[in-house]
Each structure stands twice: as C-alpha cells, then as structure tokens.
Amino acid sequence: MNPQKAVVVFSGGQDSTTCLIQAIRRYGNDNVEAITFRYGQRHAIELERARRIAQDLGVRQTVLDLSLMQQITHNALMDETAEIQAPAGGVPNTFVDGRNALFLLYAAIYAKSRNARHLITGVCETDFSGYPDCRDIFIKSMNVTLNLAMDYDFQIHTPLMYLTKAQTWALADELGCLDYIREHTHTCYHGVAGGCGECPSCVLRERGLTEYLAGKTA
C-alpha cells in the first residue's frame, strides 16, 4: 500500500474539483487519480466537464457506469421530468439513496487495486444538512466498514466537511484555483452551462462566492 497515493471521488463540480486540486498539491498528480460515476444524472454536461478538468490537471480518470441505479431508485437528480423540491426540514428530492456509500465502496475497490491508501470525497455537512450520507458519522462508519471488508487501511478524507460554501471558495483561492473553478466546474441541477442561477445548487454556489468575495475586499 502506498501512503502517498490517493483516489478522489470526482464529479466535475466545485467541491470535488477543489478536493482534486488540493490532493494534487499534496501528493503530486502522478499519485492522484480521479474516479467519476455515471449513474443517470440529468445532464451529460457534468461528465463532460469532469473529463476535461481531469485532463487539464493531468490526472488519470476512471469513469464507472452505475446507471443500474435507475432500475432501483427514483429521484429528481436522475429524472429530468421531476421538479426539484426541498421541503422545509426534510430531505430534498434530489437525494439519491445510497449514493455516497456506493461511490466510496467502488472507489475503495479501485484504490486497493491501485495500491492507494487515501480516499478523498468533497461531501459536506454544512450546506447540505439534509443528506444523511454527507454526515461525518456516516463517513467514519463507512471507513471502518471498508477497512474490515477488504482488510486494508483506507483513510477517507473529507476536507470540506465543516466548511461553508464561502470557505470552500476561500480554499480554492488559497490553492490558487478560484478562477479556474469558477470557469470550468459545473454544479447546476438544470445542466445550464455557467449555471441557471435559480436551482438550489446554483443559489448556494453563487451566495457562497458573493459572501467570500465581499469578505475579501472588506
């Protein structure tokens, strides 16, 4: 097992791109790989962006097809006809049951085959408190499960776990990639290039950026 090798769960969005760049700075791009999942997302633009970013950053990317998810679960993230709803106090209907558990399991199987120790994911409790599999307690439990399942000493890292979106933008700035992430990552639920500015994901992203930039110039 190589303690200097990492596999990053990578969607091409703001959060996972920040994690990928941070990992490259820490381990070097020869020691970092990206793993991307196709699971019936509404829009192909996300996958296209992910491919381009991995190429730009010079890291090996593996794309796995998990479209079988569509056979067993239904949600607004995977169904273009469904309206996105986020009920107060409830879980938004963009939540995909089991997604992070599956992603981490596949990422771990792959990481072990590549002798990598570290698994990195951009999940975050702060802004998406409605998603149960973004919680720190779930990640810790999954870490134990993976280590037992494969008799391997994986270390899962969640560098964004307690950051607000503004703080994630600050981290991107620290890493010298704020403009790159602004320009090249895709976060919009509606698949609009450059963002629709209206969906929950765009609103969160823009609000965080405005807050960060305002604090910077103040």
Ligand SMILES: [Zn+2]
């Ligand atoms: Zn949007």
